[in-house]
Amino acid sequence: MNVGFVGLGHLGHHLAASLVRADFTLTVHDRSPVAAAALGALGARVALTPREVAEASDAVVTCLPSPAVVAEVVAGPDGLLEGLRPGTTWIDSSTNDMHELRRLAALAAAQGVHTLEAPVTGGVHLAATGEITVIVGGDEEVADAHWALFGAMGRAVFRVGPLGAASALKVITNLLAFIHLAADGEALMLARRAGLDLGQAWEVIRASSGTSFVHETEGQLILNGSYDIAFTMDLALKDLGFAMNFGKEFGVPLDLASMTQQTFMKGKAAYGGQAQSTQIAKLLEDVLDTDLRAAGFPARLE
Secondary structure, three states: OEEEEEOOOHHHHHHHHHHHHOOOEEEEEOOOHHHHHHHHOOOOEEOOOHHHHHHOOOEEEEOOOOHHHHHHHHHOOOOHHHOOOOOOEEEEOOOOOHHHHHHHHHHHHHOOOEEEEOOEEOOHHHHHOOOEEEEEEOOHHHHHHOHHHHHHHEEEEEEEEOOOHHHHHHHHHHHHHHHHHHHHHHHHHHHHHOOOOHHHHHHHHHOOOOOOHHHHHHHHHHHHOOOOOOOEHHHHHHHHHHHHHHHHHHOOOOHHHHHHHHHHHHHHHHHOOOOEHHHHHHHHHHHHOOOOOOOOOOOOOO
16 A cells, blocks of 8 residues: 655644555655754655655545645645545544544545545654554444555554544543643642652652552653643634634533633743743743652653
């Protein structure tokens, strides 16, 4: 299978690199020539446009920052739909709006092109090692035909239902992560102001009923002070917006989600949209003039 990949940011770079390591013939494109060249150095062919990627591929994966960018890459001038042939497949690994995904899938279907969704979750560090979780939505037979591709990108692969189901579940997992992140910052600050050893407090929480994946991963970057999770305030607010829209659509009150969204809006106002999402804990540090540093924690997750 000849595979294309469009979108080589922090996450997409590692997903594409996993496909190269699995010996897929890969053609890539990114608006950043530097990002594209980095995959070229690993053995991928670099294309100048999404259309050129599509023309060389049996399946094309997109990993992009917003629904607007996805729409541009798929259906815009020199987009994927200008190059994909009937019987080929577009696979979206972006965190996307499920309604927009279905709209674009209808355009693809009119040209005989299949659509799958395969958002991933677990963090950039797990994508780098090929151990990230892949959530697959779409036609079962089409998904089965691409199962080796999903297995190359991640360790745990879940088929969760028709097109749109994976997008919804990815938003739900991200919503929990952001709530946990805000809560972890508050918990660590309580420990700090109570005079506890923060390193030991982190260990105890990790071994307790109060632990979470976010505490065990992003909590380390807070304690190091790097906050370097490779995920921005803007991306967090995009996903929280999706979650709040789901709440309205499905009639579910989302009190914690609403509070967390407001907290992240404060974080963006304080540090900018490109600040690390983990800097949400820094809001308390700055207000209380109290840092959350502890020795022995990494600047980046491995």
